[in-house]
Amino acid sequence: MSTSTAKQPFDIDLALRRIEAAVEPYPKAAMFELAELGYATPFEQLIACIISIRTRDEESLPISRRLLDVARTPAAVAQLTPQQIDQLITPSTFHERKSYQIQTIARQIVEQYGGELPCDEQALLAFSGVGVKCAHLALGIACDQPWISVDIHVHRVTNRWGYVAATTPEQTMVELEQVLPREQWVNINRLLVPFGKHICTGQLPRCSTCPVLDMCQQVGVERHR
Ligand code: SF4
Structure with a gap:
């Protein structure tokens, strides 16, 4: 589903701040x-x-x-x-x-x-x-080094946002290396694993209460809660 309202350019720092608060009740990765x-x-x-x-x-x-x-x-x-x-x-x-x-x-x-x-x-x-x-x-x-680790959650969520457009986790990692600020390279896995497990789920993501709905292009989302 692609929403009809125009979206602003994706502010990743704002998105991750909102997600940090949203995943607070859930177990950490x-x-x-x-x-x-x-x-x-x-x-x-x-x-x-x-x-x-x-x-x-x-x-x-x-x-x-x-x-x-x-x-x-x-x-x-x-x-x-x-x-x-x-x-x-x-x-x-x-x-x-x-x-x-x-x-x-x-x-x-x-x-x-x-x-x-x-x-x-x-x-x-x-x-x-x-x-x-x-x-x-x-x-x-x-080691506190900046590396991006893309699992299925990071892959699914960043592609739904429209932040990257990739068909495999490997491609997503390459694209994220181009656009994601370095200080978020480790953070994105820490935050999107619980976010993908509990909010932006594989089936029926919880878009209606999602903290980044106003920023997300919902690429490929056919049905949601
Ligand atoms: S609006 Fe929906 S598709 Fe977009 S991040 Fe939130 S739950 Fe995922």
């Missing part, structure tokens, strides 16, 4: 919640992001804590067998494959980097099982 709970090293964030792939935040948060409470460092995780890791992360989707990936990553960090994962994009992307989304999220949260 899992990785940011984990960081606030003290699991904030690049290794902890990377492992937690791998665990979260195709797994709901409500499940992945306690699963990550269960593993990290047993072993928090690359050296400690490398001491576990993939089977032991698998037992700890089993409710996670693809847990068997992830347990091997996590053990291998921990071992490689010990062997290649003396047990400390560097804040380096290429180092993170070199690991099997680590894509751009997780690498950027870990670097953004744990």
Whole structure:
């Protein structure tokens, strides 16, 4: 649905300020919640992001804590067998494959980097099982570096706004790098994950009470609440 009233140029800072207030009652995105709970090293964030792939935040948060409470460092995780890791992360989707990936990553960090994962994009992307989304999220949260992490929520919401026009999350990331102010690169994931889960939902977004309705082009929205 494209509304008939003319929209102003999209003021991203204003939109994110309104969204910050709107998502206040909802749980934080899992990785940011984990960081606030003290699991904030690049290794902890990377492992937690791998665990979260195709797994709901409500499940992945306690699963990550269960593993990290047993072993928090690359050296400690490398001491576990993939089977032991698998037992700890089993409710996670693809847990068997992830347990091997996590053990291998921990071992490689010990062997290649003396047990400390560097804040380096290429180092993170070199690991099997680590894509751009997780690498950027870990670097953004744990290393305080400006990286954009585009998951399905960031992709859907920014395209509905008309802020970008992309068909894949990868394209959305490239377009966001052109238009989004750097100081919002990490923030956009922090805010749009809960916003996309609870307000600008995949089906029947809650447009009638949305705090950015007056700014949004509602691209591709056929039906809403
Ligand atoms: S809920 Fe509706 S108005 Fe709000 S951002 Fe999503 S599509 Fe736009």
